[in-house]
Amino acid sequence: MDTGDTAWVLASAALVLLMTPGLALFYGGMVRAKTVLNMMMMSFGALALISVLWVLYGYSMAFGDDIGGGIVGSPFEFFGLSGLLGTAGLDGGFAATSLVFTVPSMAFVAFQAVFAIITVALISGAIADRARFGPWLVFAGVWATIVYFPIAHWVFAFNGAESETGGWIANDLLAIDFAGGTAVHINAGAAGLALAYVLGKRRGFGSEPMRPHNLPLVMIGAGLLWFGWFGFNAGSAISANGQAAEVWVTTMVATGAASLGWLVVERVRDGHATSLGGASGVVAGLVAITPSCSSVTPIGAIIVGALAGVLCALAVGLKYRFGYDDSLDVVGVHLVGGLWGTLAVGLLASSAATAGVDGLFYGGGVDQLWRQAVGAFAVLITSFVLTYLIGQAIQKTMGFRIDEEAEESGIDNAEHAESAYDFTSLGGGGGGGIGSGAGAARAAVGASSGSARGASE
């Protein structure tokens, strides 16, 4: 066991955990004032539920010994994690009974748990404002069990790391997905697309304005995601070493380049560089560098990021063309960004980086590229089909979508009996408050011009 590595993995796990509340803010700011609490609760609900399922059987399904074909780990091998508990060591401290690489299995359990949580939470952006909370939690549990845990096994379970035999993408296909471009982002993006079809469009999609009600929340969320993502990517080295450091840098620079790329598209196409675009570019860059962060050079990372920003800025318009209401662009950002980043390994990988593989543009031919493509599309298709079936099953039995009246008045009230903001001192929701002094009044007037109005119809 290496104490430095262990410290970094535990710290990284905490960083990645913060990404889910960060995502709640990122998503929450983008919806209308009458639906922000439900939006945030879908993330917090995933945080609560998946942490329990992970300990019970999720870790075991992902990292238990493969039950055949690299498809899924045995749910019983580490059921309840009891077999991984430490016992008193020679020096009186607790020694880990089993290790993953150089860290205690339990540190790896913690680190991978928060990946499962955020992947589920990411999906919620596609079905904003209209999914009943109970059925969402049922979906989250079933989806994690049937889709995420097996796919995490495909991608993250290396032979001999925790169990003798792991998943097929990691060990047989040999696609490079350092931190989860396939298992996390393509997976969540494809699932979001499927659920957007299952639940249908929001009332007024395409005709009523559905402006983000609080862009500063979006910016804070994007900031927390970026911060946490250093744990996500650099922590995926499972070691406090040079690879972690290189990955940290590629993660930073790709993200900056992506934000710039998105802003340039907006400036050229729409005339203004927007804060929502800047924040969205950050996330698009983080998604694209996730699979490729260990295999590209810092210069390569700038290319991966800049193109991610441009591609995703263009891709978020697809939903209007094809008529699906992926409300917060899980498809445009996570599916498209994840696909690009995963394929970018096959194009832009350089053996100068720690993964030690050359892509097409570095003289490596198409060998890595086809492996990346097979991994990416296998996850995409599996996730889409299974998610569609799970979603339809829930819709047909419990009913997934809220009724029209509740959707119109706002899901926060209907599902949680709360409203996010007290707009007036006279009690009740709605309306705008004027400040007492002239200066305060001016600030309040200025604030209402950009936000809450569109929300309350």
Added chain:
Amino acid sequence: MRLVTAIIKPFKLDDVKKALETVGVAGLTVSEVQGFGRQKGHTEVYRGAEYQVDFVPKVRIEVLVDGADAARVIGVIVDAARTGSIGDGKVWVTAVEDVVRVRTGERGTDAL
């Protein structure tokens, strides 16, 4: 007595308030309102999707004055609120039959 009502650009509220104080106006009521005139609304763009915002936020000021002062008060408001660009707002005057000061029960111009 007259009720002077003014719809102005929100950022001009402070200027108008100060200007009214200089001509001895002792009180006024302010509210946030929305609407449109020749300025119409404006367009906002989120992730490439354009949204037409139909109503523009404005501030409504209401001042009760003696009939003799109305013209001067209107002049002061118009001067203070004007930027010269579209959307500066409107001022109108209506007749007021009676006014009561709640605390003392004074009526008419004594209550102003």
